[in-house]
Amino acid sequence: MKPDDVQKINDKSADMYDESVGEHRYHPEFISGLCYEYIKQGDRLLDIGIGTGLASINFARMGLRVHGIDHSEKMMDLCRSKGFADELKVHDLNDIPFPYPDRYFDHVITSGVLQFFGELDPIFKEVARMIKPDGIFAFVLREQAVTEGVGEEDLRPDSYVSHMTHYGIRAFMHGDEYIRNLMRSNGITGLKELRFLLWSGLEGLSDFNFKAYIARKSQ
Numbered sequence: 001m002k003p004d005d006v007q008k009i010n011d012k013s014a015d016m017y018d019e020s021v022g023e024h025r026y027h028p029e030f031i032s033g034l035c036y037e038y039i040k041q042g043d044r045l046l047d048i049g050i051g052t053g054l055a056s057i058n059f060a061r062m063g064l065r066v067h068g069i070d071h072s073e074k075m076m077d078l079c080r081s082k083g084f085a086d087e088l089k090v091h092d093l094n095d096i097p098f099p100y101p102d103r104y105f106d107h108v109i110t111s112g113v114l115q116f117f118g119e120l121d122p123i124f125k126e127v128a129r130m131i132k133p134d135g136i137f138a139f140v141l142r143e144q145a146v147t148e149g150v151g152e153e154d155l156r157p158d159s160y161v162s163h164m165t166h167y168g169i170r171a172f173m174h175g176d177e178y179i180r181n182l183m184r185s186n187g188i189t190g191l192k193e194l195r196f197l198l199w200s201g202l203e204g205l206s207d208f209n210f211k212a213y214i215a216r217k218s219q
């Protein structure tokens, strides 16, 4: 699927997004709790694929300056209407570099986005470039698991596998070893990991296995 098509799907589902996240029993705001001891008032944070802002609104409530980037203007209009973000930029994450200077952000987060990408190295390299030394990178991704269209024999701990979801978007699941290597090669050290399940939203369809990482960029 072309990036433009994915953007259209995201634009189309924007109005329903906050409601549908609830249906999956997902609560993106949990990330702020996991980061609490590493952040402080006035820090500048980038939310990659900010959408309607569910993952970063609590950071703003804690006094951080929140910036967001996303390719869906509709999602960001909804985010803007919540009035907490300092700056929102329309940008396709496939276009490298992202429109920010080196070492511009104290912290970077991304939730519900990395499962739309197979190869994550370009995004991790951009995070490593934009974030200040000792800054926190908090990210959420889909872990590899047997699911519709993916059998035990397809799993690749040192790589990623994908399947077509019932809502028509290809989703990627990343192996633990792949992520560890990616972090190491980009100077990012893990601090916390949290596994969780998201309800697929349909009876009889497997839950989605997700994992949150809280990590730190080294000097």
Ligand SMILES: C[S@@+](CC[C@H](N)C(=O)[O-])C[C@H]1O[C@@H](n2cnc3c(N)ncnc32)[C@H](O)[C@@H]1O
Pocket (backbone or CB within 6 Å): 003, 006, 010, 011, 021, 028, 048, 049, 050, 051, 052, 053, 054, 055, 069, 070, 071, 072, 075, 091, 092, 093, 094, 110, 111, 112, 113, 116
């Ligand atoms: C599932 S939503 C997650 C939104 C928010 N981060 C959250 O946790 O609720 C995925 C977001 O990623 C954005 N996105 C997906 N692919 C993208 C791309 N190639 N470039 C920019 N944004 C993208 C979508 O527009 C959407 O806002």
